[in-house]
Amino acid sequence: METNTQLKVAVIGCGALGTAIAVGALDSSSETGLGVKQLVATVATEPSKRRVEDALSNHASRVTVLTREENVRAAKDADVVLLSFKPIKRAEVFAVPGFKEALRGKLILSIMAGITTKEVNRLIYGEEPASDSGSPLQAVRAMPNMAASIKQAVTLYTPNPGTTKENLEIASWVFSQVGEAYQIPENSFDICAVLVGCAGSLLLLAIDGLLDAAVAEGVRRPEVQNLVVNSAIGMMNLVPAGDHPSVLREKIASPGGCSIRALLELEKLGVRSAFTSAIMAAAERSKTMSSSR
């Protein structure tokens, strides 16, 4: 890839997350000097093409939206290619003649859950370790979450060994446009990635359970939904402000009070270890995804 601060980006599989990242990168007025000169997004179907055109309409002069038949064209013309289709689709996408060749020499950003940089290497170069005229594949594996759509994601990323500092800066810039981005080592990626990618769904399940209690007591969900969510957000914000979660929990639970009763009930039901088991199951699944083709 040429050194280029105004990037040509392809988003292959521009669904919920691909669209959020595309909007973030296009909206950016970054002081780093990086920006998007043109962005080509691809999707599988015509209705999605219209959805993406709508979502990116503020940047129409820099955006082209195509369907899957044009994946090769989209990738060929880009400096940076974001792979944001579902992992299960990867065999189909890579089987198209010319696709893997179109990715060679580009910076590849993959957000496919559970797919290692080694697997991205295999997809592009086959079973032999990759190299572009002697240099390693320039690829970054990342795990954002759905809060990217409101630019409040936490994205973890890890590079393929040999990815240049300049390309890492580009990857960090792309993911920073939708929230915070942190580089972590690939050997701790699975557990950390499920903590940012899946844990939110567990907490939402907890919110749903809390709202059931309101309904059981005769209060309609919409009347309390935002109260519950906003109070939870406020409490959570105390943690980065310096309070350890267990110290905070202890502070809230006064002797003889309501909170301690509720907490004891949850402990009796094994909720704490249920959360641990759920995340460990997700991490185990993440570890096996690259090998399940």
Ligand SMILES: NC(=O)c1ccc[n+]([C@@H]2O[C@H](COP(=O)([O-])OP(=O)(O)OC[C@H]3O[C@@H](n4cnc5c(N)ncnc54)[C@H](OP(=O)(O)O)[C@@H]3O)[C@@H](O)[C@H]2O)c1
């Ligand atoms: N959702 C999450 O919370 C989350 C978190 C972290 C990572 N991830 C990863 O992020 C990726 C995207 O997830 P998502 O939730 O954004 O999925 P999504 O909304 O289903 O988006 C996938 C997109 O891929 C398109 N697509 C399917 N086959 C294609 C093909 N052959 N060529 C081009 N595009 C194709 C689909 O098009 P159509 O719309 O036309 O079907 C869809 O727009 C996945 O790999 C997932 O593992 C997701």
